[in-house]
Amino acid sequence: MGWKAGYTFSDERSPTQLRWPNHAVCAVSVVVDLSVPGGSDGIRPADLETTEARYAFDVSLPRILALLEQNGIRATFPVPAVIAQSESLSVERVISRGHEIAAHGLRHEDVTALARPDEAARMDQTIDALSALTGRRPAGWYSLARQKDRFPGGSISANTIDLLMGKGFKYFGNSQADDVPHYLVTDPRRPRKLLALPYSYSCDDQFFVSFPPRPGGTNIERILTLESIWNEELEAMIGTEERPGFNRVVTAVIHPYLNGWGHRLRVLERFLRKISRRKEVWVPTGSELASHWFSINPPESIEIRKSLWRDAPGKVD
Amino acid sequence: MKSTWPGGRGSRVQWVLSRRALLGAGMTLAAGGALAAASPSGIGGRGSGSDLLGNAYRMSSGRVVSRIPDLKWPEGVRCVVNVTLDYDAQMARVSNKEPRLEATEGEFGGRVGIWRLLDVCSENDVGLTLFLPGRIADLYPSSVQEAARRGFEFADHSWDHPAWAEIVTLDRDQQREHLRLTMERLQSISGKPVIGSRWFYALEDLVDNGILYESMGLADDMPYFVTEQDRSVVVLPLGVEHNDAMYWKFAWLRSEPQGQRIADAQSVGKIWLEAFREVHERGGYLNILLHDAVGGRASRVAMLDKLFKEMRNAGGVWFATCGDVARYCHENYAPGRSG
Numbered sequence: 001m002g003w004k005a006g007y008t009f010s011d012e013r014s015p016t017q018l019r020w021p022n023h024a025v026c027a028v029s030v031v032v033d034l035s036v037p038g039g040s041d042g043i044r045p046a047d048l049e050t051t052e053a054r055y056a057f058d059v060s061l062p063r064i065l066a067l068l069e070q071n072g073i074r075a076t077f078p079v080p081a082v083i084a085q086s087e088s089l090s091v092e093r094v095i096s097r098g099h100e101i102a103a104h105g106l107r108h109e110d111v112t113a114l115a116r117p118d119e120a121a122r123m124d125q126t127i128d129a130l131s132a133l134t135g136r137r138p139a140g141w142y143s144l145a146r147q148k149d150r151f152p153g154g155s156i157s158a159n160t161i162d163l164l165m166g167k168g169f170k171y172f173g174n175s176q177a178d179d180v181p182h183y184l185v186t187d188p189r190r191p192r193k194l195l196a197l198p199y200s201y202s203c204d205d206q207f208f209v210s211f212p213p214r215p216g217g218t219n220i221e222r223i224l225t226l227e228s229i230w231n232e233e234l235e236a237m238i239g240t241e242e243r244p245g246f247n248r249v250v251t252a253v254i255h256p257y258l259n260g261w262g263h264r265l266r267v268l269e270r271f272l273r274k275i276s277r278r279k280e281v282w283v284p285t286g287s288e289l290a291s292h293w294f295s296i297n298p299p300e301s302i303e304i305r306k307s308l309w310r311d312a313p314g315k316v317d
Numbered sequence: 318m319k320s321t322w323p324g325g326r327g328s329r330v331q332w333v334l335s336r337r338a339l340l341g342a343g344m345t346l347a348a349g350g351a352l353a354a355a356s357p358s359g360i361g362g363r364g365s366g367s368d369l370l371g372n373a374y375r376m377s378s379g380r381v382v383s384r385i386p387d388l389k390w391p392e393g394v395r396c397v398v399n400v401t402l403d404y405d406a407q408m409a410r411v412s413n414k415e416p417r418l419e420a421t422e423g424e425f426g427g428r429v430g431i432w433r434l435l436d437v438c439s440e441n442d443v444g445l446t447l448f449l450p451g452r453i454a455d456l457y458p459s460s461v462q463e464a465a466r467r468g469f470e471f472a473d474h475s476w477d478h479p480a481w482a483e484i485v486t487l488d489r490d491q492q493r494e495h496l497r498l499t500m501e502r503l504q505s506i507s508g509k510p511v512i513g514s515r516w517f518y519a520l521e522d523l524v525d526n527g528i529l530y531e532s533m534g535l536a537d538d539m540p541y542f543v544t545e546q547d548r549s550v551v552v553l554p555l556g557v558e559h560n561d562a563m564y565w566k567f568a569w570l571r572s573e574p575q576g577q578r579i580a581d582a583q584s585v586g587k588i589w590l591e592a593f594r595e596v597h598e599r600g601g602y603l604n605i606l607l608h609d610a611v612g613g614r615a616s617r618v619a620m621l622d623k624l625f626k627e628m629r630n631a632g633g634v635w636f637a638t639c640g641d642v643a644r645y646c647h648e649n650y651a652p653g654r655s656g
Contacts, residue, residue, distance in 0.1 A: 243622060
């Protein structure tokens, strides 16, 4: 058996004693997922004509952009290639405000079962579509979950990470293996590593603000819980007089098709205002966060020990 | 200090049996401490009110559950809190074939969460008990060695945390082999005997390997004994409401996406503090179950820190390890010992 094969993506222990720019004690990354609901094949043309899709691009997005601007925050926008093509005016508006555009699949489809050549071709198409719009290759690739997915971690295939390395991506956007950036290792023999940025579904609005109508349920509008979690995570990272902070990264993920008015917008407004005013907080884009990580923990710094993972006797394996 | 019995607090005792292991078994309640044989129908036929005050019952399987009606804690102890940690990291997720990015949540537990939970327990002088799949010692050797160095207790939690579908296909020999492998591995790191288990092994195999306690099930909210063929272990009961995964693990026990109500840390802290207050008042027992992957997130560790301090400030709390409690019960209350 190889290096903890099938078990481990990253090295054994996360680095501590981190330093952030501008004497900040922690970082908050704001991610605005520009996807809209689609099927397992991802977003189809009809999915852009739903009321929630129109709301997302025509009403909600301008308001979210205004909020970000008021608070001087530059966010990271994962954009599926089909959105870059069909909603190019919206995406151009995002670019013009100085936000980062990251790749989010061709159609934000489930790639788990794709053959390697097919997946590679879709990746190329995605890079081309985003490059045509932004004038540069995307640095980051996200694979965020869709709201009705069985698991909230997002989908990758056995080849995704390796393909992203081959295509020169600077970072992968959402891994849950840490609450700071960390390196994903696909082959320990000739170490190929890709930086991953931290993600946790507990800070992603789509799991708090809307649920399928059937079987439905009671009290399923829970954005105030999300607000509480955002604040708790932020305070735990900053620390209090009694307890030092954990000094790490909070990744707040929002979806314009779910969050653009009323109490939800107020929650977002309060959080953005808070992180922009607290001097302990650094608010980088994905690419800025990755660059800083390369400077404090370069890829060579990670420790991949020779396999301690012994084959167990007999039937256990 | 006074301990009261479930039978004394209401008209019905609700026997909450552990997971699937005991479901479907017919049981008969015994009167006045004497044991009644299971009725042929498998449905207890002697359920008068007085029967419910009995201290033991025999399952149709022959297993006997005996409470400890006169359980008193050591001098100066008002109540007992066991903090237990199922250090699963990504073991269960890999066994359950969770998608790759979902299993990374388990890696968070091994890379990050475990260290924070060790720290918050050390800082608060809490006698943590870690329930470990034996192979975790291969995946995350540094943290397991560190937990041993700090003197925390190790207990069995299977060899590689197999999925349920796999568990039921393991024969007794394979189960015994898993238990032996895990105990050996853990003992080689801690240098101390493993005397506890939280898994689905046969009681006979547990006792014959020197296990003194297990920690699943809630036939009582105080420690109790289960006995088969003169072999007994203490059960350190565990309520699902004291399990952090129930609040924080998306898709817990295969729940559907629309069934998720991920909680903030302060809500869970409020529930657990309230549970503690009742237990403290009554002189009872509380078992808080943490998981490295979900319980180790920053805001949740900060909550635990606050919770442990409030518990300690209440006075008279024994933050024991599970082994401490199990030994105390065996020494003072083993079935048949005091009649």
